[in-house]
Amino acid sequence: VELFQQCNADVIATGTDTKEMDRINRDPSGGKLKYIHLDFNSSDSVQSFLDFINKRDRIDVLINNAGVNKIATIDKIDEDEWDWINKVNLRGPFLLTKAVSEIMKKQGYGRILNIASIFGVVSKVKRAAYSTTKWGLVGFTKAVALDLAPHNILVNAVSPGFVDTELTRKILGNKEIKELIDTIPQKRLADAGEIAKTVVFLTSHHNTYITGQNIIVDGGFTSA
Known part of the structure; x- marks a missing residue:
């Protein structure tokens, strides 16, 4: 968020922390930053945010970075927890990308960035639900990039x-x-900051030809 503010961007941040939301929205030094409540586990909250999005005339960048985890072996994860992780980590990006991409199509420009994880490339014990959603998010990224490439929308x-x-x-x-x-x-x-700089470049006008890629920023961990 700070790097985008430094670029003089109008930023809409989302989350479930109502105290933080009130603090940011009341802070005059926040400038072009607005915090809106969004809980992917609540249908009403999601619909309210989608209604807000659909009233926007222009959106240049969408960053899907919501993420939750349950560190447990598969026998310790119940159906409600599985559904919750999928709602936040995979269904949420689908709903926002679908809505925002329609606006981006009309303006003929857009940059969409999904925050995945090295556990969407490799995995480890007790990461069944999390890895499932992050592998899915990487696949979603690649497929949607093909759908939106003709509209000058890079994903x-x-x-x-x-x-x-x-x-x-x-x-x-x-x-x-x-x-x-x-x-x-x-x-x-x-x-x-190293992660943030990668995100800012990929969602900026300086990125004109990179799409459908999963950029791993891990110091070589997954290559070892």
């Missing part, structure tokens, strides 16, 4: 590896992070 995915965030360090702890870093050829976690 790509970015698959981040392990990113150095406060949440990552809180979940894993120092010992596990060190063990994880040892498996990455570059011997470090990704900086969030």
Whole structure:
């Protein structure tokens, strides 16, 4: 979001954190940033946002970055959890892409970026639901890119590896992070800014010919 603001873009961010939404929308320094509530697990919330989208005259960029996970073996995942993960990680991008691409077709320009994951390229234990949706999102990216290419709409995915965030360090702890870093050829976690810069380029007017691709930003992890 910060990099897009630096590019002087009008940004509409979505999420379920109502306190954060109120804080951002009341902050005069936010400028062209607007936060709108969107819960992919609620049909009413999704429809309300789609109604909002359909009233827009122009949308140049769509980034599908909502994601949830259930770290468990297949016998520990119930149907409701499976459906919830699919609603957020795969059905959500489908609904937004379908709506936004109609606007982009009319203007003859658009950039769509799906945030996938290295677990949409490889997988590991206890990632059945998450990997299923991320592999699906990569496939969705490639297929939709073909549908929309004639309209000058480029569709790509970015698959981040392990990113150095406060949440990552809180979940894993120092010992596990060190063990994880040892498996990455570059011997470090990704900086969030490295992911963001990739996203900004792929969704900018500087990208004129890359479409249908899944760009893996993982320090060589999936190639090792």
